Amino acid sequence: MTWTAPAVDRGDFPSGDDERTSLAAFLDFHRSTLLSKCSGLTGEQLASKPVPSTSLSLLGLVRHLAENERWWFRRRFDQDEAVADLYCSDEHPDGDFDFADAADAEADFATYAREVDLARRTAAGRSLDEEFPGRGGTLTLRWVYLHMFEEYARHNGHADLLREAIDGTTGE
Secondary structure (H helix, E strand, O other): OOOEOOOOOOOOOOOOOOHHHHHHHHHHHHHHHHHHHHOOOEHHHHHOOOOOOOOOOHHHHHHHHHHHHHHHHHHHHOOOOOOOOOOOOOOOOOHHHHOOOHHHHHHHHHHHHHHHHHHHHHHOOOOOOOEEEEOOEEEEHHHHHHHHHHHHHHHHHHHHHHHHHHHOOOOO
């Protein structure tokens, strides 16, 4: 039987709450948006590169965002040096995109879900003002949330175009 990406209910657009709740809710909304763009597609469709001018695929985006969740929440913010890259290396800095394989789609989605869960756990109960060393200065957990919004917003736009090129599906 061919694996297909599961259906995702994004829920309603987040409403205003306190800052911490809002940041978490908006990031979860972006995460669900990515998965909804993949919903119902087979591994082959997810790994396809339907836009000739780019090497992007939906599966590559899932892998890339798993890498980002891992990197920013656990490796950088939590400063866990034991957390290694998932798909990328010095030799293959774009391994998340370049080596996306249809046969691994289900496992890659499970990895993404695990990294999102671990990112949530890492941030739970920690101050948005908690600092860690960053490029050229000090960053905070708040900065990580904002950076992740930027990362997801850009790549969810890519996902919109890729999904429409694969099967014509459009939507929010």
